[in-house]
Amino acid sequence: MPQDPQQPAKRTFSGRLRQRATSPRVKLANVAARVVITLGGIGTIGAVLLVCIFLVSVVVPLFVPAKVKPLAVHDAAAAQPGDLVHVAVDEYMLLGYAYYRDGTLRTYRIDTGETINEQRPFGETPPTAWSFAITDGHVAFGFADGTVRHGMIGFGARFLDRAALPDEVLALEPGEAMPHEGGMVQKTVENQFRLQALAVRLEDPVEVEAGAAVRLIDIAMKSAGPVIATLTDSGLLHINEISSRKNLLTGKVTTRLTGGRFQLEPEDSRSARWLMVAGLGDNVFVARADGRVVRLDTRNFAAPTVAEIVDLVPEDEATLTALAFQIGKTSLVSGDSAGRVRVWSRIKPEDATTIDGAELVMVHDLPSAAERAAITTLASSSRTRMIASGTASGLVQLFHVTSNQRLAAVQLEQPDAVAALTLTPKDDGILAVTDSHIGLWRIDAPHPETTVSSVFLPVWYEGYAAPEHVWQSSSGTDDFEPKYGLYPLIFGTLKATVYSMLFGVPLALLAAVYTSEMMHPKLKAKIKPTIEMMASLPSVVLGFLAALVVAPFIVDIVPQVLACFVALPFVILLGGYLWQLLPIPVSIRLMKYRLYMILLTLPLGVALGFWVGPVAEAWLFVGDLKGWLTGRIGGGAGGWMFMMIPACALAAAVFSGKVFNPLIRTHTGDWSRARIALLDLGKYLLLVAATIALAYLLSQVLSFAMDPRGRFLDTYVQRNALVVGFVMGFAIIPIIYTISEDALSAVPEHLRSGSLGAGATPWQTAVRIIVPTAMSGLFSALMVGMGRAVGETMIVLMAAGNTPVMEWNIFNGFRTLSANIAVELPEAVKDSTHYRMLFLAALTLFAMTFVVNTIAEVIRLRFRKRAYQL
């Protein structure tokens, strides 16, 4: 910067005037670098944080309450020719039809209420009974002369040729609609013209019972053909299968009824108000206004029998005012005069007393408004487990059954009773009709089935005997309900973590202690990078080896492998006791070969395991471990014994340290070293024998109390937690090892020197000085290893079998959050509930590892501070 000549020249430190100015290029570069680095840095960090924000933003809509928006309310009274029976709306919410008691079928525009078409398909003899199916437009009507007709009343769409259309239709803007040819024509966004019209197709009448008027009727569609149940004035309940056969020569269609009848009790038949056939035709329900429902077992149509009688309204003061099926026609939805809406399912408890082994049980008492106005009408969704109810006071409520929540409620302006109610085929609207008005609302409830509790707590799904945690996202059938309970997946994740930590942590920690305290620095410089490199071994390689090499290999030698877990430590320790027998000069000279000696004991241990395995199998598991595990043969003692050995070994070690060693120390004052070493060896062998004896005793006692099978041990599956735990060890050992070895090495050298200088042996130094000082570092290593185990994907995906079972059995598989995402996300439709649930799974995983890692990080920082202070 040029100096201002007016100012007296400033004296600088060196006494000379600054003569050269910083070039503008340097300054510019400096500013530019600052801006670029700051923006780039903050941007990058922001991008990383975006991951979390984006996951949350995808998940949040799962838990957003449903929104209901009024679309149209118009006066319906003018076109009301009689009592309304049924209403329906097409999937584009353009057209609706209403069916009245006098047999009139009126088609009208949804948005204005204007009548487009009115027809009387039955002429002058209106039906005396009717039934409208939830989903596919199947209908059935019964008449006073004892005949029935079934068929379809539904909406059909076809595309029109633009050449044949009048100008006013052609002038429509995309999305607009107008009446045309008895239906509604709409110009789609692809510039096509789609005509939506009512299609009525009714079969010829078939006689059920001559002369007796049909009072109630219901129809169920089986794959073989329709099943129709009728209740006539004579009190007879008919259940019939309708089969039509076409004569190939004459082209004449003959319709036949086959089935049976059942004489109801007079009171039941007289006051019956609802008759319903289950979806498979295997049950018929006859319900009265006082709530009494007779459930008939009609698996054999020829001989219906009463299965049970249930009171749907146990409260005395209330009466049953509405009854409907849920989708699938297996669960009943009841509405009563006190405004309660309940869902009743047939479940199969083990102690059922009915003839078909099923019981009708209330599984959901939906949180209906407490205003106690009678439920007048119920409507089921044709694609999900949603239910709409209308009350006498004009309140329309929308429920989701499985998640047991009220999604929305709308109060009509005029408190008239809701006469008819329907949910649109795409579940995006509710149409409610009262005596004076028609109201249409748009529902925005994309994920009605998920609430926080439905995701994390047990849920009572249709057909289940009790509330359960289930993850089952897809199935072959249409009316299948996806079950999104995350708990089985979280459980699987925890199981994978626990078993792999059980295997990996002891090994990694022991190895770290040995490396940092006992190993020669030169060897350490070679071995540590080797183990570190194992950390970058691709997990897909480990997974592949686990599933295609380890699992098939282990499956034949399970007892041997299990025995190795006991035999290896035994042999290694034995080696240590034998080493003690060497005179001091020899042992010091041989010190540098110690690790190779230890390596030598491994094959011995494995050999011992392979020898002991079959022997132990014969002794404990009747010679067939897998057969024993299925629970078919043998008693529970063997399993207990195996599980008790580690605990007993620990007890023996403590006993030895607290009791034996002081004894030896005080009583062997003038013994020679060799004699004591021999005594020590004897002590060790004695303790091993004592361990086994103790484990045997305990197992005998415990096996009286309970059998371990079905809890921690159960049927052997080839891809299981044992394999995953072993192979995941390859993934977590290097991490735990590296971090804990770093922590141990970071303990200041003066502590080590001080301890050794005071006469402590390396082992004493390690155990009493180094490990306690580095404890928090070790703990943080465990946490980081755990974080890796929680999120590991490929190994569990390939080697864990991926069945979402919830049991701690080490010989069974599981399904983790991560594997589940990898399997299902490619197939999930964007923005569907499934898609968002998988994002929730990812977020859960994110949260789990984040918590674990933060704990590790905080501990690590604390440890560092402490290490500096020392």
Place this chain on the structure above:
Amino acid sequence: MTSLKDPPRPSAPPAREHELKRPRRSSASAALMARGEPMVWLTGGGMAVCVAMIVALLLFVGYQGVRTFWPVPVVRIDTIDGRSVMGEVTRHSSYQPESYFVDALPDAVAAQVNARLEASDGWAQRQLVRTGNFELTGEHFTWVSDFEITADSERLPPWALVIERQSWGRFYGEPLAFVIDGEVAADQPQAVWDLFEQHHPAVRDRWAQRVALEKDRIGHINHQLEQRRLALRAIELKQGIDSQAWKDAAAEFEAFEQQQHEHFVEIREQIASLNEENDRYVMRLVTADGTEKNLPLAEVVRAYPANRVGFGEKLGIYVSRWWEFLSDDPREANSEGGVLPAIFGTVTMTLLMSLAVVPFGVLAALYLREYAKAGPMISAVRIAINNLAGVPSIVFGVFGVGFFAYVVGARIDQLLFAPKLPSPTFGTGGLLWASLTLALLTLPVVIIATEEALAAVPNSMREGSYACGASKWQTIRRIVLPRAMPGIMTGSILAMARGAGEVAPLMLIGAVKLAPELPIDGYFPYVHLERSFMHLGFHIYDLGFQSQNSAAAKPMVYTTTLLLILIIATLNLLAIWLRGRLRRRFVGSQF
């Protein structure tokens, strides 16, 4: 015994005194126990098990990977139920045969077998023979139990040929005749083999020409047609289907299509003539069970008389198999042929990822270490970044597919690739999104490594630079960055190694079983970032788990695994070597 309520406080000093008075001898027992030798052995045992696990794993993969391509003799075995099996023995195992298996044998044999089984506690030996000939037998492998083999039937047929084919996997058979133009030209094995060796190279050349024609010329025509079709669709979207412009373009398109069709027919004719020439040469073979099979020479990729080849020829076959593996496209649902597209995809993806992650990682680290004011905010960010290094990779994959493909990619499609909709261009998994996802995943690794490298540059050097009058940026550029460079490179290479081995996120975002088109080719814009790609890691998963015939694919899995481990180990060793250099340089630069 003192009561619990009355702690033995008063008596404590005497106890201490007693302790002090005790003569402190260095007894042999105390010395022995103090060494804790058994416990030291236990820790050493942990160490040994870890080392043994790694060594065993690497040796296993190495052994399986190295031996896969080595030619082995072909054996022929007759079994007592009259079958005859010819093929390569792949492994032996012992098992316990189910009783119904033995009962199904002829009575006399069953008795004998039962006696043998009883003698060996029910255990029997069996061998897995790779028999090939999938189109005839419906299986690639057969188990043959030792007790099934008729005595002394096991032999090495001198003229057993191992034939690797273009489709249906391997063929094992003995030559019967060599047929040219439907007439037998030779019927002695030696003569057949000579003719085969004489004609095979030319036939394969013609086959390669044919493939080139199909791939390049026809591919070119299809590419041009697709481009024009998209241009037409773009006009339709912009001007409407009723507009004059569209009608003109449509007519032009039709003319072009017609013209291209003529080209197409021409090429087809060339291909047909090549095929015709190739179809003249057929080798007739007989399998172990006597079935005759005519094998067109064009189908044969490689053939050798397994029991006649010497060590040199075996080595030649071994090398040529490796070369095919490294340089060819996969065949037969990836279970044969090469992995070139997977190598190519892995390398391209890793390079793209490094291009994205290194600059931004370094920027972020520079900001954190040199520019940001230290405070609780920055510590929190640092902890967060540390934590992100431990977030499971699959979570990043979920983010990648949800954000990059479905949000960003869908928007790009709407803006730039509207004619192609509804089939997505960037709106689905692909190379670019996979690279960016992995870049996010490895970003923490680079940031942490760079920060450490920057922190390791002594402040005295910065201060010296400032004292000489350098600006902050000059100091960073000339002093700090060069010193930190090895550390930064170490971090980047480690990030690459992690990225190259990561599979879980790629399964969600772009890695596929078979990508017919490489992401780089001769058509504008040459680098196709939106394409899905093959990846070595995903290839392993796919071969092992998605393949219909995982037994036949298993050898390929080992070689692919070996290749992937080698790539990653190389990257790691490079990083370790760099780290060593950094340390030396760092030590040398302190003053």
